[in-house]
Amino acid sequence: xxxxxxxxxxARQLAPVLTAKCLRRLxxxxxxxxxxxxxxxxxRRIERVCRLGKxxxxxxxxxxxxxxxxxxxxxxxxxxxxxxxxxxRLPSHPDKxxxxxxxxxxxxxxxxxxxRRFARIALHDSLVTAQPQGLDPTSRAFSVQRLTELLxxxxxxxxxxxxxxxxxxGIGNIYASEICFxxxxxxxxxxxxxxxxxxxxxxxxxxxxxxxxIKHCGTTFSDFQDSRGQTGxxxxxxxxxxxxxxxxxxxxxxxxxxxxxxRSTYFCPxxxxx
DNA sequence: ACCCTCCTGTCA
DNA sequence: TGACAGGAGGGT
Numbered sequence: 001x002x003x004x005x006x007x008x009x010x011a012r013q014l015a016p017v018l019t020a021k022c023l024r025r026l027x028x029x030x031x032x033x034x035x036x037x038x039x040x041x042x043x044r045r046i047e048r049v050c051r052l053g054k055x056x057x058x059x060x061x062x063x064x065x066x067x068x069x070x071x072x073x074x075x076x077x078x079x080x081x082x083x084x085x086x087x088x089r090l091p092s093h094p095d096k097x098x099x100x101x102x103x104x105x106x107x108x109x110x111x112x113x114x115x116r117r118f119a120r121i122a123l124h125d126s127l128v129t130a131q132p133q134g135l136d137p138t139s140r141a142f143s144v145q146r147l148t149e150l151l152x153x154x155x156x157x158x159x160x161x162x163x164x165x166x167x168x169x170g171i172g173n174i175y176a177s178e179i180c181f182x183x184x185x186x187x188x189x190x191x192x193x194x195x196x197x198x199x200x201x202x203x204x205x206x207x208x209x210x211x212x213x214i215k216h217c218g219t220t221f222s223d224f225q226d227s228r229g230q231t232g233x234x235x236x237x238x239x240x241x242x243x244x245x246x247x248x249x250x251x252x253x254x255x256x257x258x259x260x261x262x263r264s265t266y267f268c269p270x271x272x273x274x
Numbered sequence: 275a276c277c278c279t280c281c282t283g284t285c286a
Numbered sequence: 287t288g289a290c291a292g293g294a295g296g297g298t
Contacts, residue, residue, distance in 0.1 A: 002292060077293045116281045118293065156275075172292055221292065261276070
């Protein structure tokens with residue numbers, strides 16, 4: 001579920017409550033999510049909290065008598081949630097059934113809930129191994145030139161192209177449809193056939209949609225919650241996703257749903273012509 | 275470049 | 287009962 005804006009929301013909320021705190025222990029309730037020796041991260045100071053692609057990453061200080069830092073990455077995949085609760089607020093979440101892991105601090109805890117058990121926690125000894133391959137579209141390195149180069153080498157339809165994490169990171173099924181709509185491009189158009197004008201539109205749409213979604217703390221389509229248990233406010237700005245047969249907000253033409261690589265794509269056949 | 279699968283749940 | 291759900295790695 002969480003794409004770049006949702007993970008960014010969680011990262012921004014957790015950074016102030018985790019940074020400079022001691023991670024007393026990591027408790028794993030479901031081994032499937034994490035094959036980590038939890039003693040390796042216990043009693044380390046959390047130096048930094050950041051987002052890498054769709055992952056949340058905690059930079060942890062070296063243990064005493066060691067110089068080796070490590071990085072704990074958390075990928076929420078489809079249904080993962082990270083919920084923070086101060087000790088004063090416990091007992092916390094009612095959803096004990098889907099509690100998969102817990103980061104215990106002195107004054108509170110972050111609980112990972114995940115209905116479908118796709119989430120993953122991993123430990124890295126360098127930030128590079130935690131890092132996804134692609135370019136972050138919210139970074140300064142993302143330019144029309146870079147986007148043009150990346151598009152040229154692929155014949156993939158645009159919407160599935162946007163979801164590939166080895167080219168651009170962070171875009172998933174919701175924002176891929178929204179970005180295609182904002183750019184006015186048909187989701188099945190081949191990446192390498194976009195002209196300069198279309199690439200310019202796609203570039204602006206990508207930045208605009210992601211920035212707006214971050215501003216509204218992400219999208220809750222069915223069950224995304226941020227670290228405070230709040231739902232994402234961007235859902236009311238969605239123009240295509242989940243709106244099959246509803247009128248296009250620009251031209252009233254019914255929104256279509258098609259399937260591309262087993263995933264739903266929503267678009268307006270009038271605003272996004274081939 | 276495509277399909278399937280990993281899981282659990284909801285909804286038509 | 288079957289389709290579908292924010293993701294991505296593995297196989298062909």
